[in-house]
Amino acid sequence: MPERSSSVMESDESRNHASTSYTSKRRKREEEDESLLEMEDDDQYEQSRYIPLKQRKAAEAKRIANLRLKGMREGDSENNISANDRGGERRAEEDNSHRQASEDEDETGASTVQRSKQILLKQARELRQQQEKEGKTEKEKQAEEERKILEAHAARRKLASDMELAKGISYTEPIKTSWRAPHFIRKRTEEESVALREKYHILADGKDVPPLIENFRDMKIPPCIIEYLLSKGIKTPTQIQMQGLPTAFSGRDMIGIAFTGSGKTLAFSLPILMFAVEEEKKLPYIRGEGPLGMIICPSRELARQTYENLQAMAEVLEHDGFPRVGVLLCIGGISMAEQYHTLSKGFHIVVATPGRLQDMLDKKKFSLDCCRYLCLDEADRMIDMGFEDDVRTIMGFFKQQRQTLLYSATMPQKIRTFAEESLIAPIVVNVGRAGAANLSIIQSVEYVKQEAKLMYLLEVLQKTAPPVIVFSDNKNEVDDIQEFLLRKGVEAVAIHGSKTQDEREYAIKSFKNGKKDVMVANSVASKGLDFPDIQHVINFSMPKDIEEYVHQIGRTGRGGKTGLATTFVNSSAEEASLLDLKYLLIEAKQHVPPFLLAIQDTQGGGSGCQFCGGLGHSIANCPKLDRQQTRQRAGFSGGDGGGGGY
Numbered sequence: 174m175p176e177r178s179s180s181v182m183e184s185d186e187s188r189n190h191a192s193t194s195y196t197s198k199r200r201k202r203e204e205e206d207e208s209l210l211e212m213e214d215d216d217q218y219e220q221s222r223y224i225p226l227k228q229r230k231a232a233e234a235k236r237i238a239n240l241r242l243k244g245m246r247e248g249d250s251e252n253n254i255s256a257n258d259r260g261g262e263r264r265a266e267e268d269n270s271h272r273q274a275s276e277d278e279d280e281t282g283a284s285t286v287q288r289s290k291q292i293l294l295k296q297a298r299e300l301r302q303q304q305e306k307e308g309k310t311e312k313e314k315q316a317e318e319e320r321k322i323l324e325a326h327a328a329r330r331k332l333a334s335d336m337e338l339a340k341g342i343s344y345t346e347p348i349k350t351s352w353r354a355p356h357f358i359r360k361r362t363e364e365e366s367v368a369l370r371e372k373y374h375i376l377a378d379g380k381d382v383p384p385l386i387e388n389f390r391d392m393k394i395p396p397c398i399i400e401y402l403l404s405k406g407i408k409t410p411t412q413i414q415m416q417g418l419p420t421a422f423s424g425r426d427m428i429g430i431a432f433t434g435s436g437k438t439l440a441f442s443l444p445i446l447m448f449a450v451e452e453e454k455k456l457p458y459i460r461g462e463g464p465l466g467m468i469i470c471p472s473r474e475l476a477r478q479t480y481e482n483l484q485a486m487a488e489v490l491e492h493d494g495f496p497r498v499g500v501l502l503c504i505g506g507i508s509m510a511e512q513y514h515t516l517s518k519g520f521h522i523v524v525a526t527p528g529r530l531q532d533m534l535d536k537k538k539f540s541l542d543c544c545r546y547l548c549l550d551e552a553d554r555m556i557d558m559g560f561e562d563d564v565r566t567i568m569g570f571f572k573q574q575r576q577t578l579l580y581s582a583t584m585p586q587k588i589r590t591f592a593e594e595s596l597i598a599p600i601v602v603n604v605g606r607a608g609a610a611n612l613s614i615i616q617s618v619e620y621v622k623q624e625a626k627l628m629y630l631l632e633v634l635q636k637t638a639p640p641v642i643v644f645s646d647n648k649n650e651v652d653d654i655q656e657f658l659l660r661k662g663v664e665a666v667a668i669h670g671s672k673t674q675d676e677r678e679y680a681i682k683s684f685k686n687g688k689k690d691v692m693v694a695n696s697v698a699s700k701g702l703d704f705p706d707i708q709h710v711i712n713f714s715m716p717k718d719i720e721e722y723v724h725q726i727g728r729t730g731r732g733g734k735t736g737l738a739t740t741f742v743n744s745s746a747e748e749a750s751l752l753d754l755k756y757l758l759i760e761a762k763q764h765v766p767p768f769l770l771a772i773q774d775t776q777g778g779g780s781g782c783q784f785c786g787g788l789g790h791s792i793a794n795c796p797k798l799d800r801q802q803t804r805q806r807a808g809f810s811g812g813d814g815g816g817g818g819y
C-alpha cells in the first residue's frame with residue numbers, strides 16, 4: 174500500500190510537474206503569441222497608414238536590396254544548407270507577394286522586381302546544384318570525419334630527443350653511409366626499378382628509393398654471413414629483405430611492413446651489424462663506449478631471440494677475421510651482472526625492452542651519445558602495449574641524428590602517420606596490405622560453446638603433429654588449459670606475463686628444443702617469436718583485436734612453410750572482431766564459415782579502420798579506439814598489457 178500511495182504521489186507530482194511545465198510553456202507561448210500579435214498589429218497599422226507612392230517605391234527598392242544582400246550572405250554560407258533552403262523558400266514567397274503587390278506599379282518598380290526574381294531563381298538553382306553536390310560527396314564527408322577522428326587520436330608530438338625538441342632542431346637529410354649498390358644496379362632506369370618491384374609485389378614510397386636487390390651477394394654482404402644464412406636454409410632474400418636491406422644499408426629511415434614470418438628480423442639486424450663492424454674497423458670501441466645502435470622489442474622473449482640471432486652472426490664474422498662486435502641484452506627479469514663482461518669491454522649494439530632500457534639510461538649505465546641507429550621492432554604493438562611514453566623518454570637521450578627503422582606486420586595508419594612525422598625522408602616499404610594475414614597459413618574458424626572448448630581442444634590437437642601453440646588472452650585460462658592438458662597426458666608448458674623469468678625461459682627452451690609438444694600462451698608469445706616449424710596455432714578464443722589475431726596465427730607458416738590456424742569463436746566474441754575476421758578470411762581467400770557470413774554489416778570490406786586496420790568497421794566505430802578512450806577516461810596510460818616488457 175505505502176508503495177502504491179507513493180507511486181500515486183509520484184504520479185501526482187509528476188502530473189503536477191507536467192502541468193506546471195505545461196502552464197509555464199503555455200504562458201511562454203501566450204507571451205510569444207502576444208508579441209506576435211503586437212507585431213501583426215503594427216503591420217496592420219503600418220499597412221493602413223497612407224504612404225506616398227515615392228516613399229513606397231524607395232522603401233520597396235531598399236527592401237529588395239536588403240533581400241539580395243541577405244540572399245548572397247546565405248548563399249556564401251556552405252555549412253548552413255537548411256538555412257539556405259529556408260532562405261530560398263522565404264525569398265520565393267516574398268518574391269511572389271512582392272510581384273502581386275507591385276502589379277500596378279510603374280515600369281521602374283516592375284523591372285526591379287523582374288531582376289530580383291531572376292537573381293532569386295539563379296540562387297535557387299545554385300542551391301539545388303549545391304545540394305546535389307553535397308549528396309554525391311556523402312562518402313567524402315565520411316572520409317573527412319574519419320580523418321578528423323584520426324587526427325584527434327594521433328600521437329601528440331613526434332619522436333625526437335630532448336635537445337632537438339628544445340632547440341627546435343629538425344634534420345632534413347638522411348644519414349650518409351659508405352654503402353653503395355653495385356654499379357650495374359645503380360644504372361637501372363626508374364621504369365626498370367618499378368617493374369622489378371611490381372614483379373615482387375613490393376610497394377616502396379618515398380624520395381629516391383634505394384634499389385631493390387635480388388640476392389645477398391649483390392648487397393655486398395660478407396661471404397661468411399651468406400654461408401651462415403645458407404646453413405639456416407636462407408638462400409635468397411625475401412621481398413622485405415630485397416628492399417629493406419638496401420634501404421637500411423643506404424642510411425635511410427624506413428617503415429617496413431610485411432606479413433608475419435617474412436624475415437623482417439634479418440632486414441634490420443644485418444645492417445646494424447655491418448655498421449658496427451665498419452665503426453670498429455675505423456676506431457675500436459673501448460670500455461664505456463657504445464652503443465652505436467639499438468633494437469627495442471615489445472617483449473623479453475623477442476628481445477632475447479633477436480639478441481641470439483645477432484650474437485650468432487657477430488661470432489661468425491669474428492671467426493672470419495672481422496673485428497669483434499659487442500651485443501648487450503638489456504631486458505627485465507635478468508641480472509645485469511651476467512652482461513657486465515660485455516659492458517666492461519665496450520659494446521656496439523643493445524637489444525632491449527623499453528622499461529629496462531630506460532632504467533639503465535636513467536642510472537647512466539651507458540649513454541646514447543654516439544648512438545646512430547634505432548630500430549623499433551613490432552613498433553605498433555609496442556605503442557599498443559603502452560610503451561609509447563617509455564620510447565619517448567628513451568628518444569630524449571639521443572644526442573645526434575640517427576637512422577630510424579620501424580618494422581611490423583601490422584601498422585595501422587594511425588601509427589604510420591605519426592611515424593612518418595618523426596622520421597627523416599622515410600621510405601615506406603609494404604609487402605602486401607599492412608595487417609593482412611600470411612597467405613601460407615590455412616585459417617579455420619569454428620563455433621565452439623564455451624563449456625565444450627576444453628574437450629574439443631583435445632580433438633583439434635589431433636589435426637597435426639606437434640609442435641602446437643594454444644593461445645588464450647587470459648592468464649588464468651592459460652594455466653587452466655595447461656593443467657587440463659597435463660592431466661590428459663599432453664606434454665604442455667605455459668607462458669604468460671605473471672610467470673617468473675625462469676619459468677618463462679624454461680617454457681620457451683623446452684618447447685623450442687622439442688621436449689614439449691604444446692605451449693599454452695597469452696599474447697606475450699605472439700609478438701615476433703620465431704619457433705621452428707610450428708604446425709598448428711589454436712586460438713582458444715578470438716583475440717580482442719584483429720592485429721593480435723594476425724600476430725598470433727603468424728607463429729605458424731613462417732619462412733615460406735605452410736601452417737594451420739584454428740580459432741574457436743562463440744557468442745562471447747565481439748561482433749566487430751568477428752566482422753574483421755570475416756573480411757580478413759575473405760581477403761586471404763580462406764573458407765568463411767556460414768555463421769560469420771551471416772553477420773550483416775554496412776561498411777566492411779573497404780580499406781579498413783585507420784586506427785586498428787580492421788576491415789570490418791571504420792574508425793568511427795572502432796572497438797579498440799573505444800577501449801582506449803575508456804582506459805584514458807579511467808586514467809590508465811598503459812595499453813592492452815600482457816607484455817611484461819620490463
Ligand SMILES: Nc1ncnc2c1ncn2[C@@H]1O[C@H](COP(=O)(O)OP(=O)(O)OP(=O)(O)O)[C@@H](O)[C@H]1O
Nearest residue numbers: 407409410411433434435436437438582701703732
Ligand atoms: N630469406 C629467407 N629465406 C628463408 N627463410 C628465411 C629468410 N629470412 C628469414 N627466414 C626465416 O624465416 C623465419 C621468420 O623470420 P622472422 O622471425 O625474421 O620473421 P618476421 O617477419 O620478423 O615475423 P614476425 O612478424 O612474426 O615477427 C625465421 O626462422 C628465419 O630464419
